[in-house]
Amino acid sequence: MFCMLTLFPRFALLQSLQFWRLLYSLLKQVHGGQCTESDATDTQIRFVKSALWYHGYGRPELYWLPSDGSAGSRELLLAFSWLLHRIGLLEQLLARNRVRTGDETSVCTCEDDLPNSQKGRTEIAPEYSLEDKVDVRYLQWLNGRLRFQWRSLHALHQEQCKLLHKIHLFTSGSHMDKILGHFSVTETDLIRRPENYKQLLQFLESETIQLEAFLEWKQLEQVYWRWMETVLDNMSEEGSMCKSQDAHTKKSTLSKVDSCCHWAGSLTGKIDRLSRDLMTVHDQLQELVTHRKSAWYEKMKTREEELQKEEFCAAARKIQEAVQLKLLDLTYRCAPRKKKMHGSCRLVFRSKHSASKTGFGRSVSKEPISTVSATEVIRELQMRKASLERELKQLQEECRQRMDEVAQGLDGVICISP
Amino acid sequence: MVLPKANHTYQPVYLPWALLGRWDTEDEEQLKPDRSSSNEQESRPSPKELEELELLNRALEKALKVRKSILKTPPEARGGREGEKAANEGPAPKNAQVQQVLVSSEGVPVTTKVRAVSKKPTSSKKPSSYLLTAPYRTDPDVKKTHRKAPARCVSQAPRTAGKSPSKAAASKQARNHRLAISASNQEVCGAAESQKTTGLSKCALLEQQSVSIGDSARGKNLIAAGRQLFDAGKEGCGSLGESSRREDHTTEDALGRNNSPQTDTLQEKGSQLKFPLLYRKAYSRNSRAWENCRLYQSSADAAAARNRFIERIQTTFCSPMPAFSPAEIEEEVKVMQDVPLLLRQCVEAERADHPTLQREYESLLTLEGLQTIASQCLHKLQLLREAAESQMRLCPDCTGYAGSCRPDYVPPRGQGCGSTGVLAVPLLCYSSLQELRDLFALKLQVSMLNQEIAIQKVMMAELLPVLESRLHPEASAIQLYRAIYTQLCEGGKRFPVLPFRNELDSSGVPDTWTPGALFRCWRAPQPGSDPSSPAASLLRGGERRSGPAAQSTTKTL
Numbered sequence: 012m013f014c015m016l017t018l019f020p021r022f023a024l025l026q027s028l029q030f031w032r033l034l035y036s037l038l039k040q041v042h043g044g045q046c047t048e049s050d051a052t053d054t055q056i057r058f059v060k061s062a063l064w065y066h067g068y069g070r071p072e073l074y075w076l077p078s079d080g081s082a083g084s085r086e087l088l089l090a091f092s093w094l095l096h097r098i099g100l101l102e103q104l105l106a107r108n109r110v111r112t113g114d115e116t117s118v119c120t121c122e123d124d125l126p127n128s129q130k131g132r133t134e135i136a137p138e139y140s141l142e143d144k145v146d147v148r149y150l151q152w153l154n155g156r157l158r159f160q161w162r163s164l165h166a167l168h169q170e171q172c173k174l175l176h177k178i179h180l181f182t183s184g185s186h187m188d189k190i191l192g193h194f195s196v197t198e199t200d201l202i203r204r205p206e207n208y209k210q211l212l213q214f215l216e217s218e219t220i221q222l223e224a225f226l227e228w229k230q231l232e233q234v235y236w237r238w239m240e241t242v243l244d245n246m247s248e249e250g251s252m253c254k255s256q257d258a259h260t261k262k263s264t265l266s267k268v269d270s271c272c273h274w275a276g277s278l279t280g281k282i283d284r285l286s287r288d289l290m291t292v293h294d295q296l297q298e299l300v301t302h303r304k305s306a307w308y309e310k311m312k313t314r315e316e317e318l319q320k321e322e323f324c325a326a327a328r329k330i331q332e333a334v335q336l337k338l339l340d341l342t343y344r345c346a347p348r349k350k351k352m353h354g355s356c357r358l359v360f361r362s363k364h365s366a367s368k369t370g371f372g373r374s375v376s377k378e379p380i381s382t383v384s385a386t387e388v389i390r391e392l393q394m395r396k397a398s399l400e401r402e403l404k405q406l407q408e409e410c411r412q413r414m415d416e417v418a419q420g421l422d423g424v425i426c427i428s429p
Numbered sequence: 430m431v432l433p434k435a436n437h438t439y440q441p442v443y444l445p446w447a448l449l450g451r452w453d454t455e456d457e458e459q460l461k462p463d464r465s466s467s468n469e470q471e472s473r474p475s476p477k478e479l480e481e482l483e484l485l486n487r488a489l490e491k492a493l494k495v496r497k498s499i500l501k502t503p504p505e506a507r508g509g510r511e512g513e514k515a516a517n518e519g520p521a522p523k524n525a526q527v528q529q530v531l532v533s534s535e536g537v538p539v540t541t542k543v544r545a546v547s548k549k550p551t552s553s554k555k556p557s558s559y560l561l562t563a564p565y566r567t568d569p570d571v572k573k574t575h576r577k578a579p580a581r582c583v584s585q586a587p588r589t590a591g592k593s594p595s596k597a598a599a600s601k602q603a604r605n606h607r608l609a610i611s612a613s614n615q616e617v618c619g620a621a622e623s624q625k626t627t628g629l630s631k632c633a634l635l636e637q638q639s640v641s642i643g644d645s646a647r648g649k650n651l652i653a654a655g656r657q658l659f660d661a662g663k664e665g666c667g668s669l670g671e672s673s674r675r676e677d678h679t680t681e682d683a684l685g686r687n688n689s690p691q692t693d694t695l696q697e698k699g700s701q702l703k704f705p706l707l708y709r710k711a712y713s714r715n716s717r718a719w720e721n722c723r724l725y726q727s728s729a730d731a732a733a734a735r736n737r738f739i740e741r742i743q744t745t746f747c748s749p750m751p752a753f754s755p756a757e758i759e760e761e762v763k764v765m766q767d768v769p770l771l772l773r774q775c776v777e778a779e780r781a782d783h784p785t786l787q788r789e790y791e792s793l794l795t796l797e798g799l800q801t802i803a804s805q806c807l808h809k810l811q812l813l814r815e816a817a818e819s820q821m822r823l824c825p826d827c828t829g830y831a832g833s834c835r836p837d838y839v840p841p842r843g844q845g846c847g848s849t850g851v852l853a854v855p856l857l858c859y860s861s862l863q864e865l866r867d868l869f870a871l872k873l874q875v876s877m878l879n880q881e882i883a884i885q886k887v888m889m890a891e892l893l894p895v896l897e898s899r900l901h902p903e904a905s906a907i908q909l910y911r912a913i914y915t916q917l918c919e920g921g922k923r924f925p926v927l928p929f930r931n932e933l934d935s936s937g938v939p940d941t942w943t944p945g946a947l948f949r950c951w952r953a954p955q956p957g958s959d960p961s962s963p964a965a966s967l968l969r970g971g972e973r974r975s976g977p978a979a980q981s982t983t984k985t986l
Contacts, residue, residue, distance in 0.1 A: 064824060067754025069746025089742060096739055099851070105722070106851035110715075116868075118857060147892075147912040154884075154921045161877050168869040174445035176862040181449075181699030187709065188716065190856075194702065199448045199695070205705045215711045222718035229725055236734035243741055274755070275821040281762055282814045286807060288769035293803040296776060300796050307793055310786070330791045338798040341775065345768045345806065356857035363860050385859035385868050392871035398770055399878035403920075406885050410893070410917040414910070417896045421906060429923040 028080035030087040031056050034094075038062045041103045053078040063090055066097055072246075085246055092239045101225060110214045113195040113357030114175055118388050179360035190380065191359055356383060449695055723852040751819040758813050758820070768806050775799055881920065888917055 035055040042062075050058075056078045063073065073090050076083040094100050175196065182194040194202070201208045228235075704712060727735075753761065779796055783789040859865045892913050907927055915924040 061824070064820075065755045067750075067756065069750050069823075070742065071747055092738065093742055096735055102851050109854070111854070113854070116857060147909060147916070150888075150916060151912065151921065154916065157880075158921075161873070165870065165873055168873060169866055171445070172865045172869050173862065174449065176865055178445060178448055178695065178699075181695045182702060184700045185702045187704065187712065196444055196448060198704070199702070200444055201708060202702050202704060203448065203452050205708070208708075212708060212711055215708075215715050219711070219715045219718045222715075222722050226718070226722055226725060229722075229727065229731075232727060233731035233734050236731065236738045239738050240734070240741065243738065243745075247745065275817050275824070278758065278762065278817050279814055282810050282817065285762070285765055285769065286810045286814075289772070289803055289807050289810065292769055292772045292776065293800065293807065296772075296796060296800040296803060299776070299780075300793070300800055303789075303793050303796060307789065310789075326787060327790065330787060331794060334791055334794040334798060337795060338802065341771065341799075342802060344771060345765070345802065354851075354855075356855045358865075359856045359858050361858045361860055380853045381855040383855060383857050385857060385864045388857065389864065389867055389871060392868070392875055396871060396875050396878060398767075399875065399882060402770070403878060403882050403885060406882065406889065407918050407920070410885075410889055413893055414896070414914050414918060417893075417910065421910060427926040427928070429919060429925055 027076075027082055027084040027087060028052065030084050030091075031059060031080045034059045034087060034091060037100065037104065038094075040107060041098070041100065052080050056080055063094070066094070068093055068097075085242060088242060089239070089246070092236075101228075105221065105225065108218075110211065110218055111355075111357070112197045112201070112211070113191075113359075114179075114197075115355040116358055117355045118383060119354070175358065176360065179358075183360070183362075191357075193360060195357070452694070719852065747823065749819070751816040751823075752812060753816040753820075755817075755820050758817050761809070761813055765806060765810065772799055772803055885917070892917060 031052070032055060035050075035058055038059060056076075060074055068090060070086070070089065073083070073086045076086060178196055178199055179193045182199060183192055186192055186194055186198075197211075201211070703709070775795070776799060779792045779799075783792050859868065896910060896913055911924055911927055915921055919925075
């Protein structure tokens with residue numbers, strides 16, 4: 012693909028269909044999906060269109076392109092270039108397809124939305140249609156099973172940790188790359204059984220070729236963008252004629268809005284829930300603030316002279332600054348945190364006393380690679396865990412209250428909670 | 430056109446063991462675990478499991494008898510092995526415990542299911558081999574041989590004894606040895622596929638499922654077994670590290686006679702290992718290429734040309750473009766998920782009384798600031814909502830695409846790093862084994878909690894209306910109440926006690942809080958009064974059957 016990019020005038024000769032397919036496969040790769048070649052053309056085209064929409068591409072001409080892929084190669088070219096910049100398409104591709112030989116683990120604490128598979132849900136409870144009563148014991152059984160799975164997983168993880176650590180420890184000091192310092196499982200196995208890893212070697216070599224091509228392209232970037240501008244100019248000259256015809260056909264399809272957008276539905280649902288929560292907090296705050304304020308003014312009335320004193324004003328100013336800082340910190344926490352890492356990291360063992368021995372001197376000249384220490388991640392995870400536990404307890408408390416109400420209605424029985 | 434996907438992140442699970450063992454052995458094939466049934470998704474307890482349950486019951490009864498007889502035989506009869514003392518002491522207290530449990534246990538419904546019960550009582554034929562054999566050396570490494578992957582721990586595949594090659598047999602034996610330590614009941618081990626985690630699971634299940642539906646007879650043995658296995662599992666899991674080491678030594682012991690004593694393990698030569706030459710060259714070329722790409726800075730002209738193009742193309746976009754793209758909306762909403770919680774915590778912090786004038790002033794200012802933040806966030810949410818709605822109008826997917834108009838497109842993860850940031854693999858540095866373990870454990874716990882919260886919400890939405898509608902006959906209402914209470918309020922671990930009012934007399938609260946007395950002497954509250962306050966004032970150890978178990982279950986994770 013990079014070779015093609017360097018010969019970009021030929022793009023104009025690319026058939027639209029091929030271009031759609033190219034975009035489809037690229038976008039699929041970037042978001043980690045499986046590239047199913049068997050997808051029909053219009054499915055692929057729909058996918059590409061929705062992806063572009065998702066990232067905020069707003070050129071209507073693209074969305075008006077027919078779904079048989081017969082026209083619009085220049086529109087696609089524009090869209091492609093926009094994507095190149097907007098999501099760093101090439102860099103993403105390189106990163107996603109990177110040959111990873113380390114022990115990888117992820118550090119992000121985001122909760123992925125559970126996949127929206129309606130089918131999956133109905134499969135699980137085949138015998139329990141709505142007419143039958145659901146047996147709560149079934150629920151308990153499922154719950155127990157879930158716990159069992161969690162525990163097994165925990166045991167497995169711990170075992171894995173132990174072994175990983177051993178391997179890291181034993182191979183310390185051997186790696187070519189002094190920053191890493193030791194081998195990973197794959198690398199150790201590679202040394203032990205090199206014949207199993209011929210494919211890895213091939214991938215590594217082809218990746219190197221891709222990287223070199225990428226670098227070449229970067230050097231020609233300027234020419235590329237200038238060319239794109241000319242394409243845009245040509246398009247806008249021709250485009251003004253066709254716009255009026257297509258516009259009114261599109262309006263009719265856009266009116267089907269209400270039947271769709273499950274995405275928007277769930278998102279607005281989330282937003283509404285958040286707004287509700289925030290609203291309650293806000294109202295609480297309002298109440299609290301008015302209450303406190305009136306109390307404060309009451310107090311202040313009796314201390315007029317004290318307020319005039321210089322030292323109180325100075326103290327007040329200091330307090331104001333402190334509060335500002337506190338609030339700033341809070342807003343920072345509420346605001347998007349660019350620093351958060353998603354994706355996987357390579358696990359590296361660095362014992363505290365050997366940190367000085369590894370060849371850090373060599374890497375002083377380069378920019379430091381982003382490193383995250385396990386201590387920080389553990390701390391964040393602990394905070395996250397604490398807040399989740401609080402949330403869970405709160406939910407349980409709410410249930411308890413409602414159950415108590417129900418218990419009152421139960422005749423002849425008292426509930427004594429554990 | 431498609432770039433090859435060279436993802437070597439998937440490794441066989443057994444690989445770390447293989448690496449730590451001897452490198453000149455060629456028998457890796459037997460390491461591949463047969464993942465026969467570990468991935469089955471059962472939707473309900475099968476009749477097979479019911480059978481297994483029966484088998485387990487019978488095996489456990491036998492086990493009790495055997496153990497009693499073993500305790501009576503002199504220790505020499507077992508051949509002077511080292512760890513037997515531990516085994517001896519083990520049974521004694523456990524036995525007592527079992528008796529207790531048998532006495533006070535309640536019935537367990539038939540539908541209680543226990544996982545991973547072996548269908549092979551034949552393995553119980555070799556009780557003697559389950560005893561502790563080798564002395565447990567504390568040499569850290571010498572010969573750790575292959576061992577079957579822990580994936581097998583959770584599989585239900587019965588082992589075929591005697592057919593596998595010697596190493597497998599030895600490792601199986603070693604595994605059994607390990608379990609003999611942890612569960613000092615050999616029959617139980619043999620019958621129950623010898624899994625620590627099984628033990629834990631059984632007890633976990635039993636705790637939740639001791640809903641008395643009036644079926645008292647069948648479950649007694651089961652609870653006894655569950656207790657033992659649970660304690661076994663608890664010990665086992667807690668000493669997972671050590672016991673696996675011990676297992677390795679016993680295996681090594683067994684195998685030491687087979688193989689030559691030369692040691693060729695990772696520990697000895699680990700620090701002198703080098704990549705093969707070809708790979709070394711490829712690797713250094715590759716890492717240099719990555720570095721160059723990462724450090725490359727676009728020239729100013731190129732950047733200018735690019736920005737110009739982007740600006741121009743954006744002028745051709747639909748004129749009232751929404752303020753946020755769908756990707757941005759999602760990102761922002763995700764970030765704001767934590768805001769209400771954060772604010773609430775801050776408010777709680779400020780609720781306390783403040784002794785000094787300054788503190789009060791500070792608190793007042795903070796609260797006002799919080800109020801501002803809250804309204805700003807609300808405003809932003811409003812904007813996001815409007816943007817989402819206007820994006821919906823532009824959505825190209827909305828032409829009846831198969832009914833579910835979620836755009837196929839799932840946003841790529843890891844986008845927040847910026848386009849050059851992705852070119853370097855970040856490193857996660859840990860400094861000790863304990864840190865690594867904590868890291869993994871915490872990650873798992875966070876996922877678990879997320880799941881639990883989601884489940885809790887769904888259960889609340891589904892179960893509470895069932896109770897509140899009061900459409901069931903009286904008898905089952907109580908049990909239903911208890912079951913739902915357990916699930917919702919105690920996370921399925923502990924359950925409330927529901928005495929009947931007419932059983933109680935009004936003689937007042939006695940001095941001694943025995944469980945029996947609890948039932949007899951609790952003064953019925955007046956109707957309409959708050960039942961939760963008497964409950965709260967009750968002895969918190971009102972849990973009859975589940976106290977120690979519940980606490981222990983929370984201990985392992």
